[in-house]
Amino acid sequence: MDQxxxxxxxxxxxxxxxxxxxxxVFARLLGFLRFAPVFNRKExxxxxxxxxxxxxxxxxxxLLNPGTPPGDISPLLLLVLNxxxxxxxxxxxQLLIQAIEAGGDMINTQMGLSSAMVMDxxxxxxxxxxxxMVTLLGLCIFIQIGGFYWLLSALIRSxxxxxxxxxxxxxxxxxxxxxxxxxxxxxLYMGLQIASPILLATLGQDIILGVISKTAPQVNVFQxxxxxxxxLGAAIMIWILPMLVEVISEFFLSFSxxx
Numbered sequence: 001m002d003q004x005x006x007x008x009x010x011x012x013x014x015x016x017x018x019x020x021x022x023x024x025v026f027a028r029l030l031g032f033l034r035f036a037p038v039f040n041r042k043e044x045x046x047x048x049x050x051x052x053x054x055x056x057x058x059x060x061x062x063l064l065n066p067g068t069p070p071g072d073i074s075p076l077l078l079l080v081l082n083x084x085x086x087x088x089x090x091x092x093x094q095l096l097i098q099a100i101e102a103g104g105d106m107i108n109t110q111m112g113l114s115s116a117m118v119m120d121x122x123x124x125x126x127x128x129x130x131x132x133m134v135t136l137l138g139l140c141i142f143i144q145i146g147g148f149y150w151l152l153s154a155l156i157r158s159x160x161x162x163x164x165x166x167x168x169x170x171x172x173x174x175x176x177x178x179x180x181x182x183x184x185x186x187x188l189y190m191g192l193q194i195a196s197p198i199l200l201a202t203l204g205q206d207i208i209l210g211v212i213s214k215t216a217p218q219v220n221v222f223q224x225x226x227x228x229x230x231x232l233g234a235a236i237m238i239w240i241l242p243m244l245v246e247v248i249s250e251f252f253l254s255f256s257x258x259x
Contacts, residue, residue, distance in 0.1 A: 103194025
């Protein structure tokens with residue numbers, strides 16, 4: 001194998017330069033695809049992710065015009081740093097999807113459907129049905145408004161900030177700490193914003209049932225709540241669905257500049 005690479009390097013003088021750079025770009029793409037929204041789902045098999053990373057590496061590497069690989073730097077260190085850089089970009093984007101998923105969990109809990117948990121093969125964990133539905137809705141909106149373009153633009157721009165053969169990740173340039181704090185804090189804020197209609201409606205229902213319980217103690221209010229909460233929550237979800245789509249779209253668009 002070594003003789004084959006040596007012969008190819010003799011026939012094509014730039015082969016070593018392009019091969020080294022392409023392999024490092026491939027590592028950054030693997031880190032990116034491991035954590036980026038949509039790409040990180042287990043419905044997309046590992047073979048498809050590897051093929052996509054390989055194709056993107058073939059497209060991106062010629063655009064970078066890489067120089068000669070430094071001989072005094074460990075290739076393993078370059079691979080690890082580039083994988084970490086790609087993972088950081090993908091994880092920041094995934095935080096936006098986590099905010100939508102938090103809203104679905106709040107709705108599910110407030111409607112009294114916490115016991116109706118299913119196994120999610122994409123995360124290997126128990127998850128609620130409404131949380132899955134809201135998350136998939138958020139992913140569809142993310143794709144529809146150009147989320148793929150934002151992610152790929154951020155990935156390509158990362159090579160300008162953190163070159164292929166760099167040995168230190170400039171976190172202050174890759175990550176804007178103000179945006180990072182805002183994004184992480186918005187997981188709770190956006191979840192409450194999505195779930196607020198259900199929260200207010202079920203709170204009003206609890207107050208009404210509490211009044212009934214005091215005025216007519218013979219009525220089993222506890223069992224009635226198990227019937228009314230899911231029905232009321234489902235009705236409100238259908239009613240606010242168009243507004244929910246608009247709120248999620250505005251949330252994604254407000255953070256599009258971080259890409």
